[in-house]
Amino acid sequence: MPIQYYLFLSLALFCIGIMGTLMRRNAIIVFMCIELMLNAVNLLMVAFSKMYNDASAQIFVFFIMVVAAAEVAVGLAVIVMMYRKVHSVDINILNRLKH
């Protein structure tokens, strides 16, 4: 397989993730789309590690997952906190701060 294919595939996934963040109003879904972006990166990373036959890239993927997990933990906590207050996960109602 040419490396391009993986490149383009992960780019496609990445951009789908971006579209998702732009299209959805549900904070959780947005968050999930971001996870999708991270996974796209992971995929590309692994592809390159295969290309260079280098383990460090795969280690890097671990760390990405680690960080993702941590972020998810905090993120969901924040979302839950928001939900407790406004009983919604709609990001469009977060507009007390503007201008």
Next chain:
Amino acid sequence: MSTYEILFWFLTVMALSCALGVILSRNPVNSVLFLIATFFAISGHYVLMNAQFLAIVNIIVYAGAIMVLFLFVIMLMNLNADTEPQKNRLVQFAGVISGGALFLVVLAALRTSSVNVLEQSPTDIGLIKNLGKTLFTQFVLPFEISSVLFLSAMIGAVVIGKKEEAVSEIKN
């Protein structure tokens, strides 16, 4: 057309379509399920690239832990299709256009990039043994440091999660 290629294309199509499913399905639960499916597809790619261990971890950590967490939260808030807020068409269109534009631009930028081919020769760098060695020799510092990350995440969970007195709009 080798099985390898068949698998590749199959997984690719699956990943992309499921990803689209994530962002298009109205019901959050479906989105979660689609996302899990996407992760499976990606793990498949990992296997194709002899990153077996990563594939497993991906399934366990992402599909298993993280996504379940999401699912859990969604259930907790019992969100479903009719509570799902929808952006108006124009905004969604704009989102698609801009995302697509970015995609096309980067694609066009990278079309001439290096064209070396991934040969199917099996390598063993993806095995636990090697990864473990690398992790605990070369990458021991990041490994330790990431504990700080978790610590702060933990604190975050505590500070944010603990219930305090009710909402009161104080200035600033």
Next chain:
Amino acid sequence: MTNLVWLVPLFPLIGFLINGIGWRKMPKGAGGVIGSLAILASFAVSLGIFFEVKSSGTSTVVHLFDFIQSGKLYIPFAFQVDALSSLFLLIINGIGFLIHVYSTSYMHDDEGMVKYFAYLNLFVFSMLLLVLGANYLIMFIGWEGVGLCSYLLIGFWFKNRDYTNAAKKAFVMNRIGDLGFLVGMLLILFNYGTLSYNEFFGQLNGGTVQLSPNMYNWIAICLFIGAMGKSAQIPLYTWLPDAMAGPTPVSALIHAATMVTAGIYMIARSNALYSLAPMALNLVAVIGLATAILAASIAIRQYDIKKVLAYSTVSQLGFMFLALGVGAYTTAVFHVMTHAFFKALMFLGSGSVIHAMGGEQDIRSMGGLGKKMKITSITFLIGCLAIAGIPGFSGFFSKDEILAATYAHSPIMYYLALGAALMTAFYMFRLYFLTFTGSFRGTHDQEHHLHESPAAMTIPLIVLAIMSVIGGYVGLPAVISEHHTFNTYLASVVTNFGHHHLEHSTEWMLMGLSTGLVIIMIIVAYNATKKPNFKPNTGLAKVLENKWYVDELYDTIIVRPLLALSSAFDRFVEKMGIDGVVNGVGKTVRWGSDRVRLLQTGQVGFYIFIMVIGMTLLFTISFFWVQ
């Protein structure tokens, strides 16, 4: 004696300082005495200087101190003592002294008397600087100094807004002239690198620097513009009649005898230059002639006694410039002298009349004053005869010389000038008859108060009267005596331009003609004023009474447009235009801020959207625009 010349301006300066500093504490009398003594002292010195110069005939430069020194530019503060300046010293100090004496009594009831004398001394000081200066810059200092003093003295009764307006007008018009003078000076400096008379004139006749005749003309014309302002020639003459707002002795001293002749002095001084600039000379002649005629024509229809005299002054100045213009510099100076005598005399006389009338100046309410005030009327009559040019009086000689010179230059000019002279005779005697003969036309208590003025006023009158009779005999016409004392005296400084020697027959003829016509004019004037009736003027007379509407003309073509322009600048260009732009920038920033601020919608989705767009653009730029 000559190197004591610095004493001459020093005395008036001291007088000014004493009067100026102590003007509120000193008793009035003291001020007058100090003022007059100062002038007397400097008169004494100038007499000494005069006779020394007359005997030696040399011209010396007395260097006092360096005034301006910067690189090549070097202008010392130096005095030049020669025939011309010493003559003017005499005129200024002599007449100045008489007028000071006269003023001691004339201004006696005015509370500002000491201040008045301070100003008067300051004036004499500046005038002396003007004539003594050894270079144009010192002359310019005096030139503006006398302008200042005339400003102060015209506006002496400063409560009256019209008077202060007149003062302002005088100063500003002089300034216009001064600009011309300044440009002239700078031209000289630019071309010759010096302003001192000796070096400049030395360069002119046979120096290293040779300029195009055009340049000579330009310099001469620029200087002449200065003279126009100072000596009230067309178009800058209108300030002089208004200047009559000042006290009468001031009009006598400044606006008749001395200051207004500064222009003539200056041109006579720079005769070497003008002789090289024929075009400028013609201009001078034409302007002078025109002024003479115009002013004379206006004087015919004036009713204010001082206004009549003022216009006659303007017209006489015109004669002098005519003389200069035809190249008869000495004749002009000669006329300056005689004119100083009889015009000062007449002003002082009118002052005495006004004094007697209790401030009334309108000749329509006078008449028959001759019975009450003998001395005044007789001396005034002498003045009139002199100015009208009756043979035997000083005015005759000088004016006749001018006319002769003009005839030699061009007959047409001569006839025009003759016309002006005849008008002079007419309005002068009209004035005399209306004032001193016939029956009194004023109110009764005015008539009751009529009286001859005190000695302090009459004695100067008498002295001046004598001078106006005999003053002319220093310059007898060629037909009478080949020896022209005056010209020979001035010859060292002033050399006339062109030839003015006519055949004796022509000269006799001209004299006869002018004299005859003058006598006829006097008779005409007598008839015209035998039964005076002052019905409102119509037609030409009205135009004359309103001074050809020149003031109104200036007002419409200069003053109003200037003011309009100024307020337009202020309102539109300044406030709306430039400041508008400056504030506009600030407003634009605020406005932009207000708009850009709205981008911050508070919507996360929108923020990310912007970010993605930005990414796309940056990628496009870095990949497809730079490469």
Next chain:
Amino acid sequence: MILTLLILVPIVAGILSFLAKDGAKAVALISSIATLGLAAYISAASYSQPMAWSMPWIPRLGAQLSLYSDGMAAMLCLLTGIVMPVIFISNWNKEVENPGGFYGLMLLAQAGITGVFLAHDALLFYFFWELALIPVYFLCSIWGGEKRIPVTFKFFVYTFVGSLLMLSAIIFLALQNPGANAYGWDNIVSAGMSLDPVTQQWLFWLIFIAFAIKMPIFPFHTWQPDTYEQSPTSVTIILSALMVKMGLFSVIRWLLPVVPEGVAFWSNTIIILSIIGIIYASCIAIVQTDMKRLIAYSSIAHMGLMSAAAFSQTTTGMHGLMVQMFNHGINITGMWLIVSMIEQRWGTRDMTKLGGMAISAPKMAIAFVIISFANIGLPLTNGFVGEFMLFNGLFQSPSPYHITYMVLAGLGVILGAVYTLNMVQKTTYGNTVDMTIQKDLSVNEYVGLAVIIGIILMLGVYPKPLLDMTAAAAGVMMP
């Protein structure tokens, strides 16, 4: 070393008077007289050859603390030294709220201005340039008139823009030949002269705009009348007598020698602008009724003449300019003093509401008339000598239109007479208007004006000292 004292004394005194609430007045007066003494000494000392002092500051950036006083700088320091005590003396019996702050800021401003005159290192110069601005800004906005805040703020931002542009130019020049003394005057000059004409041409504007705004030159002047009108008169004196000179001084010291090519290229433009400014400002002055605005515009006109001469590139012009800087400083100070006295006594500056000062306050009237005539450059007042030399310089300028320039600029003299005499007539003559406080000059005001008038007449009759003092500097500036 003594040069630093000239700057340090006001700073220290300023801080002292911040602390000494009511004694501030005395502190200010004493220190200002002390600085006058110093300035006099320095002028005497640098009469023969320039004084200089320097020590390293930020070697890494090539800046050093270096002060330099030639005839011109010394003269301007002397002017500062004379003006400040005169202000303090003639305001002695005036009460300001929070005197500590007022006099403290005044002294700081003095320090800044002196620093600008003495600084011989571009960065140091910039420091003082701003340092002089800030206190004045505070003075205007705290003690000024009712519209003070927007007006002075505009003034501040306006000048700030200018100085920032100048800063960029300075850095650019300093980078041309870096070193431990990159910002030294000599280095800046050599750097600038070595540049190619085009660079010099745009550098010229970067530098010039800052100075043009300070002076101010025609299109950049609109801040000035408002600011003069709004700010308290003592501050107006500082602004118009001293800060304006900062602009001119800087043109001579930091612009003309630095980018000669640029100057040669643009000088005609600047001269034309200046001359437009002369006529324009004079015309506007004619229709003003507020005395402060009138004098402000007349000051713009004078500045126009000076800058025109500055760019005429002739020794005489330069020399006259230097002399005239001093004279204008003195005259305008006198003017403002009189205006403040009038405002104090009649409670208005509107000339249509004034009159008859000659009767109600004769001493003041005499002083006013003398200063006014000095202001229109009557001979035997200091104004004349400078003006004559300026005109001469302008006339001798290499430009083909030099005569036109001179004549047009000369119109300013006539218009100047018009508006000045208008002012004199309206305020001094005519019928008396009652004063709020019935008194003529008080002793301290008398002293203040006496100093001014003394200088006016002394320099008018015998300008030689001033001329000799600046001759060398003028010669240097115009090779």
Next chain:
Amino acid sequence: MKAIIASTVFGVILMFTGLMVKEKKSVGTVAILLLALLLGVNIWELSAAGNQPQTYFNNMLRIDRYGLWFNTLMTGCTLLYAMLVNKDIQRVGAHVAEYFALICFILCGIYLLSGYNSMLMLFLGIEILSIPQYILAGSDKRNLKSSEASLKYLLMGSFSTGILLMGITMLYGATGTFNIIGFTFLQDNLLSPLALAGIIFLMIALGFKVSAAPMHMWTPDVYDGAPTPFTAFMATVVKAGIFVAFMKLFSVGFGALSSHWMLVLAIVTAATLLVGNITAVFQQSVKRMLAYSSIAQAGFMLFAILAVNATAWQGMIVYAVAYSVATIGLFAVLLKLKDYTYDGFNGLAKKQPLLAGVTAIFIFSLAGIPLTGGFMAKYMVLQAALEQGQLMWLVIFALLMAAISAYYYFRVIIAMYFKQGNPELNSEVTVSDKLLLMITSIIVFILGIAPQVVIAGI
């Protein structure tokens, strides 16, 4: 290395203090002591370090003197900050110990960022920096704005993380290494699109963190919504830390390739300056104005990255310190006031002369008036940019923007000095506060008059 360990250990200690000690005051004291200790550790490490950069754990870290000096200064700023706003932090919420622990972890992240050599460490450092910020932003749970700020920051922050990772991955794809030294082997002339794309992605991600336009949109909302004490910290020390990382990557890693990214970054800089300054003009709340001004200041700091030379490094460190000190001081003053709008400052000079005085000094510093550190900082980065050569236009533009900045900064001065009013304080100004503020302003002056005290340490 010592400092990194110390900071984590102290963080943990602080968490336990939270358990032991109940009343907030003593927790604050402990925190200050530990921070002081941390500063000591930094100084110790700095004094121990030689001039040669030292690498740890096979090229994960490459700590040089500059980084150590930077750490020391930033720790100092943090200490100053902690002392100034201690009381206010205690007022924010219940978990004071945790807040301070998070601050310690953030410092740890900064140490990583100043010393990283592998992209992995950069990534971890940024995350260690960011995640505590998300929490701190949301720490005031009674206040909805705080939570909103937290969520916004979180969403956008993780989005930018994705971009960062994409960039890292592409660079890895192009070079096969995560080592920034490895990037220096990229040839300038035949640069693979992959690498360039990676560079752009990284620029965008880091630009997001330092709030450079057009990635700045989160800044005003987050800074406005977050509890003011933490805003002060995020806006100053944290931002400085990321800037050093940015600088290290772009001048060590990509310095040779500057021709490729110079223009793009220049455009970003111009946009940042424009948006920051223009938008700040219209604000009514000083807190929000400071948020925008932090964007504007970031624009100036970007100059140091644009100009790849020695002056830039020095300018960056001077700028970081000057800006941090002044802003911290200003926030400390702001925290004393009840009303954060401009009107809240009206007449402060009458009521609290000293408070007003120091505020004026901080404002001068931010506006870049000479004699204050702010001027020196701006001046040095601009000089660096001019040394670089082709950036005159950008410099002039920046200076015009600085003039605009004077417009909104001086509104504070106008309010304090020229307007009448009676500002109410929400806590009395103690002697120690005054002392600290005066010390802060003196630091500002020292930076302005003699910047070499900072430069010398490099």
